């Protein structure tokens with residue numbers, strides 16, 4: 001796989017290098033130079049999830065990774081299902097929350113851990129990542145107790161749910177957490193700054209686990225195939241997928257899947273009130289506002305890192321511009337949708353409800369709709385219970401984490417402080 005730095009086309013790297021470096025020169029993200037179609041989509045859709053995923057990834061990554069190695073990596077990373085549930089007439093919900101940390105980030109996090117384990121044998125690695133809520137837990141669990149790996153996680157203090165936070169701050173061992181006084185964008189800016197610091201990079205063997213890292217994105221491509229594979233054959237002709245979007249990694253993966261030939265006719269990237277992209281699509285002007293706090297905190301992002309990748313695909317014609325939609329959903333509509341769908345017997349947390357609203361508003365009558373359920377409702381227990389006025393059950397993994405002590409240390413949104421703290425801890 002040949003990848004190009006989207007800010008400096010002279011930097012072209014292999015998949016291995018892209019995974020090991022994370023971010024390219026000038027803070028540019030890497031993206032495949034070209035995407036070619038799979039030929040045997042129908043036959044592929046008949047295969048089981050793990051086997052099909054290995055084939056999709058092999059097509060994307062190419063001969064850099066032997067097929068049987070890839071098959072083993074996929075088998076250990078994707079050891080939980082992604083069921084497609086019918087929620088209405090020609091309406092489905094793809095449940096991506098059956099992994100160890102109950103959000104879709106487990107797919108990318110676990111596959112990335114497999115890649116790092118393979119590529120960095122013996123070398124020391126420090127994974128530095130900012131989390132808007134769910135990446136932290138997925139990455140922490142994927143790398144917990146792995147040899148030669150330390151994980152440093154920055155999260156915006158008080159801006160993520162207790163369940164989200166406790167899933168990673170209670171692990172200890174090689175997982176080091178900092179509660180940053182600021183927003184997710186502040187955390188993301190600190191991570192970007194660390195990658196510009198050669199001393200940090202060299203002494204720690206720095207890598208990022210954000211959706212900047214291409215290994216996470218390619219892993220996510222696989223569950224879009226799994227969604228279509230679970231549709232009745234006669235419903236695969238006109239599929240509209242809605243993705244609740246924050247950093248725009250997940251929708252980027254959907255677009256890659258479509259570019260490989262998966263029949264996704266229309267795509268909605270639906271945001272909360274942090275609406276930089278919907279405004280950009282309408283006006284052509286990129287003008288991020290200050291990040292606002294919302295019920296769907298994992299989408300409280302105003303400078304989405306993956307937008308350059310999405311825009312590249314739209315510009316290159318990998319996906320038809322006219323079939324891509326992005327709108328923003330208000331807090332009050334989010335709550336109303338949660339109530340409406342609960343009345344029909346399906347409980348959604350706020351991110352998923354936003355995807356459903358995008359689908360309802362963007363989809364044509366005849367299309368088959370799939371909205372992505374990106375997290376388990378219990379991960380947002382207090383807000384879900386408050387909105388619905390009903391109690392929801394707590395899975396045991398979450399209850400166990402909630403009962404443990406938070407080991408995170410407080411930190412200002414200040415790079416000097418971050419560097420000193422991390423050096424003191426790890427060198």
Ligand SMILES: *Cc1c(COP(=O)(O)O)cnc(C)c1O
Pocket residue numbers: 103104105133134135211244245246247248249250251298299351374375
């Ligand atoms: C991370 C996350 C999102 C946003 O996904 P992006 O890839 O950042 O757009 C949506 N919902 C949940 C529950 C998440 O954890």
